Amino acid sequence: MGVRVLVVEDESRLAAALQRGLTAEGFVVDTASTGPSGLDAARHGGYDAMILDVMLPGLSGYEVVRRLRAEEHWLPVLMLSAKDGEYDQADGLDCGADDYLTKPFSYVVLLARLRALLRRGAPERPTVLTVGDLRLDPARRRVTRADVEVVLTAREYALLDYLIRRPGEVVSKTELLDHVWDGGMRTAPNAVEVYVGYLRRKIGRDRLETVRGAGYRLAT
Amino acid sequence: MGVRVLVVEDESRLAAALQRGLTAEGFVVDTASTGPSGLDAARHGGYDAMILDVMLPGLSGYEVVRRLRAEEHWLPVLMLSAKDGEYDQADGLDCGADDYLTKPFSYVVLLARLRALLRRGAPERPTVLTVGDLRLDPARRRVTRADVEVVLTAREYALLDYLIRRPGEVVSKTELLDHVWDGGMRTAPNAVEVYVGYLRRKIGRDRLETVRGAGYRLAT
């Protein structure tokens, strides 16, 4: 007997597509189209995993997971949500979901994540990274300095993210270009200098040391 | 013998669920239900990790970690807390916890984080090269002499890096030109002499011996 998956999704076209696709992969799929009916099915249906939309009539996806967890049902939950900004990924994970996908998503990615969940491997949300009074929360994509939020652009954030995982170590421009920028993109090394400059203005000039001829170092 | 985990949680249903789940995963699990008893068990039980609720009778989870850390117990701690706003994630991390989960949480996520914590147990200590009171840390690209930082230029650093890996051995100028300078560049051997001079001024005159007609040797 196959692996049983519950799909809770009110958009009937998407629900049907998922059911078809997952069935073709060998899963046994049931669907529900409202919050309450999904919750009920999850409680009693003996499923191995649940794919759960956030926007549902009757009860939101968040609420469904929250109630399940409160009742100590540990069914793996993969949440789906439109990227409308109102809700974000951190909310989804905070309410007890195991993984999270933003619409529009790739079916292949969904499948991969579902399989990972079934293997009991929730994606690890990294801890909040801290260096001095600088704090970076990857799940929320938030950076604070002395508890004051610092607003960073995508690139600035990616740069800080890379550096803060190796505090005190010297990281070369080439390495940064490879990992923070797209390695194949042939961005000029000067871009690194420019963004180091931006970052310094936001997190403090002395926090990011230049090691001439070698790279940059986040002061510990 | 398995990995030993201590669960400190006063809600008995959750404690039981965790014990059951973690045991099924192969962990050896003990539980405590109050702050003081948890602290005591953590001190003396030889656990590999602790899962610790914040709200506990007798002594809060924060206080438990704080006291453990004050006594220099570095047991990995995963904190659990209700997201009621009064306490937040930062508090948990600030008081010395290693990771933090907000209730309601996903069991799979808890498992993933716990495993991450146990893995992280052995923090990677990059090699530091030492000769006498001279220390060179390649990752941080930092050189200290009697614990005082010595600031080196790129070339000086490269030279010292090369020499410190062969302490006590005589290294010829040609070899240095080949490895520290670009071998093809046809730099005059005098450059080596110049940089040996620079280095001597910074790390101490007697640390770098001249072997006339043969090369240089880093005194051990």
Place this chain on the structure above:
DNA sequence: GAAGGTGCTGTGAAGGTGCTGAGGACGCCA
């Protein structure tokens, strides 16, 4: 002791390295 070899160091030129402000390209949104 003279002569030549070897190594040391101060000077200064050349060029390298990094920082910054300006501004173009692009995508997004109203």
Place this chain on the structure above:
DNA sequence: TGGCGTCCTCAGCACCTTCACAGCACCTTC
């Protein structure tokens, strides 16, 4: 369409590093 934010390039500048050179000190050899 225009305004805005972001990304990134470019050019100019300031500063630092590197290295050649030359003069000198010292050692070795004869």
